[in-house]
Amino acid sequence: MTLGNIENRERFLSNIRDKIGGLSADKPVQKPNWSTQPQYRVLKDQNQDQLIKVLKDQCKHIHTDFYHTDEQHLDETLNEIFEEYGVRSIVYTCDSRFQDHKVDTSLKQSGLDTWEWDDNEKEASIQFSEKADVGITFSDITLAESGTVVLFNGQGKGRSVSLLPQNYIAIIPKSTIVKRMTQATEKIHKQVENGEDISSCINFITGPSNSADIEMNLIVGVHGPIRAAYVVVDDI
Amino acid sequence: MPMQIGEKEFKQRVTKGLDDNFMRGAVRSAQGRLQNNRASAADELGDWEDWRTLGKEIRQHTIEHLDYYLHQLSEKVAELGGNVFFAETAEEANEYVKNVVKSKNAKKIAKSKSMVTEEISMNEALEELGCDVVETDLGEYILQMDDHDPPSHIVAPALHKNKEQIRDVFRDKLGYEKTEKPEELALFAREKLREEFLSAEVGITGCNFAVAESGSFALVTNEGNARMVTTLPETQITVMGMERIVPGWEELDIVVSLLTRAAVGQKLTSYITALTGPKQSEEGDGPEEFHLVIVDNGRSKILGTEFQEALHCIRCAACINVCPVYRHVGGHAYGSIYPGPIGAVLSPLLSDYDEYKDLPYASSLCGACTEVCPVKIPLHEQLIAHRRNIIEEDKKGSLAEKVAMKGFGQMAGSANLYQMATKMAPILSTPFSSKNQIRKGLGPLKHWTESRDFPKPANESFRSWFKQRNKRGVQHDVRKH
Amino acid sequence: MKVSLFITCLGDVFYVNAGKSAVELLEHLGCEVDFPETQTCCGQPAYNSGYHRETKEVAKHMIEVMEDADYVVGISGSCVYMIHEYMHLFEEDSKWRDRAIALKEKSYELTQFIVDVLNIEDVGASYQAIATYHTSCHMTRLLGVQEAPFKLLEKVKGLELVDLPNRQDCCGFGGTFAVKMSNISEQMVDEKVDHIEETKANLLLGADGSCLMNIGGRISRRDKQVEVKHIAEILNSRGDR
Ligand code: SF4
Numbered sequence: 001m002t003l004g005n006i007e008n009r010e011r012f013l014s015n016i017r018d019k020i021g022g023l024s025a026d027k028p029v030q031k032p033n034w035s036t037q038p039q040y041r042v043l044k045d046q047n048q049d050q051l052i053k054v055l056k057d058q059c060k061h062i063h064t065d066f067y068h069t070d071e072q073h074l075d076e077t078l079n080e081i082f083e084e085y086g087v088r089s090i091v092y093t094c095d096s097r098f099q100d101h102k103v104d105t106s107l108k109q110s111g112l113d114t115w116e117w118d119d120n121e122k123e124a125s126i127q128f129s130e131k132a133d134v135g136i137t138f139s140d141i142t143l144a145e146s147g148t149v150v151l152f153n154g155q156g157k158g159r160s161v162s163l164l165p166q167n168y169i170a171i172i173p174k175s176t177i178v179k180r181m182t183q184a185t186e187k188i189h190k191q192v193e194n195g196e197d198i199s200s201c202i203n204f205i206t207g208p209s210n211s212a213d214i215e216m217n218l219i220v221g222v223h224g225p226i227r228a229a230y231v232v233v234d235d236i
Numbered sequence: 237m238p239m240q241i242g243e244k245e246f247k248q249r250v251t252k253g254l255d256d257n258f259m260r261g262a263v264r265s266a267q268g269r270l271q272n273n274r275a276s277a278a279d280e281l282g283d284w285e286d287w288r289t290l291g292k293e294i295r296q297h298t299i300e301h302l303d304y305y306l307h308q309l310s311e312k313v314a315e316l317g318g319n320v321f322f323a324e325t326a327e328e329a330n331e332y333v334k335n336v337v338k339s340k341n342a343k344k345i346a347k348s349k350s351m352v353t354e355e356i357s358m359n360e361a362l363e364e365l366g367c368d369v370v371e372t373d374l375g376e377y378i379l380q381m382d383d384h385d386p387p388s389h390i391v392a393p394a395l396h397k398n399k400e401q402i403r404d405v406f407r408d409k410l411g412y413e414k415t416e417k418p419e420e421l422a423l424f425a426r427e428k429l430r431e432e433f434l435s436a437e438v439g440i441t442g443c444n445f446a447v448a449e450s451g452s453f454a455l456v457t458n459e460g461n462a463r464m465v466t467t468l469p470e471t472q473i474t475v476m477g478m479e480r481i482v483p484g485w486e487e488l489d490i491v492v493s494l495l496t497r498a499a500v501g502q503k504l505t506s507y508i509t510a511l512t513g514p515k516q517s518e519e520g521d522g523p524e525e526f527h528l529v530i531v532d533n534g535r536s537k538i539l540g541t542e543f544q545e546a547l548h549c550i551r552c553a554a555c556i557n558v559c560p561v562y563r564h565v566g567g568h569a570y571g572s573i574y575p576g577p578i579g580a581v582l583s584p585l586l587s588d589y590d591e592y593k594d595l596p597y598a599s600s601l602c603g604a605c606t607e608v609c610p611v612k613i614p615l616h617e618q619l620i621a622h623r624r625n626i627i628e629e630d631k632k633g634s635l636a637e638k639v640a641m642k643g644f645g646q647m648a649g650s651a652n653l654y655q656m657a658t659k660m661a662p663i664l665s666t667p668f669s670s671k672n673q674i675r676k677g678l679g680p681l682k683h684w685t686e687s688r689d690f691p692k693p694a695n696e697s698f699r700s701w702f703k704q705r706n707k708r709g710v711q712h713d714v715r716k717h
Numbered sequence: 718m719k720v721s722l723f724i725t726c727l728g729d730v731f732y733v734n735a736g737k738s739a740v741e742l743l744e745h746l747g748c749e750v751d752f753p754e755t756q757t758c759c760g761q762p763a764y765n766s767g768y769h770r771e772t773k774e775v776a777k778h779m780i781e782v783m784e785d786a787d788y789v790v791g792i793s794g795s796c797v798y799m800i801h802e803y804m805h806l807f808e809e810d811s812k813w814r815d816r817a818i819a820l821k822e823k824s825y826e827l828t829q830f831i832v833d834v835l836n837i838e839d840v841g842a843s844y845q846a847i848a849t850y851h852t853s854c855h856m857t858r859l860l861g862v863q864e865a866p867f868k869l870l871e872k873v874k875g876l877e878l879v880d881l882p883n884r885q886d887c888c889g890f891g892g893t894f895a896v897k898m899s900n901i902s903e904q905m906v907d908e909k910v911d912h913i914e915e916t917k918a919n920l921l922l923g924a925d926g927s928c929l930m931n932i933g934g935r936i937s938r939r940d941k942q943v944e945v946k947h948i949a950e951i952l953n954s955r956g957d958r
Binding site (some may be wrong): 002003004005006007008011012013014015016017019020021027028030031033034036037038039041042045058062090096117119120121122125126130143144145146147148152153155158159160161163181182184186188189192193198199200201202203204205207208209210211212213214215216217219221222223224225 | 392
Binding site for chain 2 (some may be wrong): 724728729730731732733734737738752754755756757760762763764765766767768770771772774775777779780782793815853854858859885886889890891892893894895896897898900901902903904905906907909930931933934935937938940950
């Protein structure tokens with residue numbers, strides 16, 4: 001990878017340094033011990049099943065349809081949603097979990113127009129997504145408190161899939177559910193600390209898109225999907 | 237749009253605001269909702285005061301080591317193949333962005349909401365190049381369509397408009413034919429803006445928080461426009477005020493949790509998008525090229541002063557949403573794209589007292605702002621500090637007031653003078669009072685009595701009552717009860 | 718218990734009954750009340766206007782006058798808060814700063830003193846009225862006295878206390894704000910008076926003379942039939958008058 005340019009840095013930072021009496025930039029700064037850490041107290045002691053309940057309740061606040069199923073009935077549940085949403089075309093990410101849980105076969109057999117995201121066919125993939133009735137992804141981490149699915153976009157997992165279609169479905173393996181954002185950011189922080197690359201685009205998605213810009217009235221569905229469904233799947 | 241907006245004179249702007257019943261109705265109801273949402277989100281979270289304390293500590297630590305964290309951020313971004321430009325002035329920032337746009341030969345630019353680009357008039361600079369710059373946040377889009385009406389709120393820029401006005405703007409400028417229903421208006425904007433996203437060559441975003449440890453940027457939105465802007469165009473430019481940074485992901489959690497609750501009462505907004513560098517070569521969508529512009533534009537003047545805490549601001553607008561002055565005069569009266577309490581603190585710092593000397597006085601110092609600020613900025617105290625600066629350092633106070641205050645200091649600093657003054661009060665005011673109220677006052681009282689009566693001093697002051705009472709030998713309560 | 722009364726400017730000149738009631742009330746509750754005669758204004762008008770040099774002179778005077786007291790009890794939350802702020806005027810003068818802190822530590826607002834120091838909630842008062850109470854900003858938010866006035870008023874026999882809608886809103890006084898920005902201030906006090914009217918109360922109570930003067934002035938100008946009183950006057954009523 002080619003390194004990017006940095007321009008005008010020294011003058012800019014030395015001006016700041018003069019004002020705050022900072023040391024030189026290569027002296028590592030230690031973060032202090034914060035006097036309080038309330039984030040770890042949220043939903044403390046809740047087990048996985050209790051967290052599912054929290055997630056389910058939160059879905060009501062974020063205008064998101066909630067489904068709970070198991071691997072065996074996953075295709076049935078998806079079909080139910082397709083029917084409900086009037087879905088004719090589907091785009092989904094190129095993610096081995098679709099094969100692992102046989103979702104791709106059932107999608108392909110559904111008789112609907114399907115498209116698996118293809119990085120080499122960027123334009124065509126975007127065009128399909130733009131017209132698609134639904135985009136489907138797996139959730140990488142799921143935050144019970146806020147009802148958020150976290151997607152590590154990257155190879156095969158196009159950003160557009162969860163963004164451009166009319167509707168969005170997140171398949172949520174039960175094991176991905178954590179309490180709140182704290183657990184997700186902790187994990188990402190660890191990756192950074194270990195020198196691993198992190199995803200170029202991490203999406204924290206909480207329900208469908210919305211806006212309150214007109215008289216503070218909540219309008220669901222602005223630029224992104226208009227409806228969203230979460231499908232929690234046991235055993236995976 | 238520059239930071240300064242509207243008429244030159246503060247008084248004119250205020251009168252205009254007070255006379256605008258449409259706007260006042262819209263602001264009143266918006267404030268009501270936002271206040272309730274914030275309060276219930278804070279209650280629901282529990283330990284809100286601890287969260288605020290932590291938020292404050294994080295912001296304080298970050299700003300105290302801003303040079304270190306900005307250095308780290310820029311290193312990381314460059315490692316990932318992004319370009320970083322440090323801009324000390326608005327001109328430098330705009331020049332850089334213009335050059336990027338020129339090198340791409342771009343004609344259409346899609347922007348997501350960013351206050352700092354408003355502050356430095358980036359749109360105008362790009363329009364000079366002949367580019368079509370499209371604001372894609374619904375509120376910003378409405379304002380842009382309405383002949384660049386300035387924003388009146390930092391989170392909900394079109395808060396001063398009601399839906400009928402928005403319908404009319406869409407009808408007159410875009411040929412919209414449907415009703416004023418918010419859903420229909422939004423759907424119309426969705427369709428219009430889709431075309432823009434798909435054809436834009438460059439996407440420009442602001443930045444809610446940069447994460448130093450990984451060179452990432454978090455964009456906090458509800459509509460999804462910032463995702464569009466960072467997914468479809470080939471080139472992405474992110475512009476950030478230099479203070480909008482946190483050390484790492486763990487701190488990002490805290491400031492985002494505070495921001496979404498304080499701003500709109502949500503646990504998280506629909507989309508928190510954290511971007512790290514341009515897209516990787518094996519990825520399909522996302523920008524090929526990434527530029528980060530870090531803007532000072534007067535911020536470093538604030539460092540090391542008693543106003544440093546103003547740089548802790550996370551732009552949640554909670555202080556604006558509770559401010560009674562804002563409620564009555566609206567955002568435009570502040571004459572700055574940063575209105576309300578934080579605007580009254582920040583605008584004179586980013587600009588100067590000549591431009592904004594009235595703003596620190598546009599507050600009853602009720603402290604509602606300080607009480608809600610999620611990072612505990614003592615806003616009302618900062619306003620008092622501005623007033624002190626204006627008087628003591630800038631010497632901008634009115635002469636009459638200065639004389640009066642000097643007199644006050646001498647009087648209240650001396651028992652004899654003070655007692656004499658209190659004795660004089662009833663005598664001096666007698667000719668102007670009817671019954672027990674004064675209806676027409678003189679001097680400074682004139683403004684008071686334009687809308688309120690003023691009480692007539694009692695015939696016997698408390699101190700002479702107390703003296704007499706002691707003379708009569710009443711000590712402890714001897715009344716029967 | 719020995720208490721030095723801090724009367725405040727408005728209490729000395731305008732709301733004389735509030736001060737008288739406070740004296741009688743405190744004595745009724747077993748305190749010995751004195752009135753340091755050389756006391757003046759707390760200095761807040763100058764402080765909030767940015768005249769901190771002038772404020773310092775006032776603060777020094779007040780510290781000298783009040784520092785021998787066992788307790789200082791003021792009849793205005795805002796002015797008591799100002800005393801609590803003195804320490805910040807002397808950031809670079811540790812001697813005065815220490816004296817300011819010592820004064821802060823024994824200075825209380827009247828209702829706060831009764832509830833927190835005397836540990837009394839029922840002062841044995843009775844008063845017939847439908848009343849609403851204005852929570853003043855400085856007392857509630859800055860001095861942090863939120864519950865005390867309500868605890869005391871709830872125990873007053875015959876008094877029906879109704880909630881004031883949007884009670885957290887400022888009345889628009891703000892010292893020189895009311896004069897400098899009188900048109901904005903007017904809108905704020907009007908909103909407050911509207912809310913008071915909504916409650917249908919015939920009595921408005923408060924613990925801050927300045928807010929009462931502001932709201933009362935607007936009530937009087939709008940010819941509304943609502944009486945305005947300082948909380949001390951009610952707490953000192955025993956139905957035999
Ligand atoms: S000053 Fe505080 S309350 Fe106001 S916008 Fe900034 S962070 Fe929010």
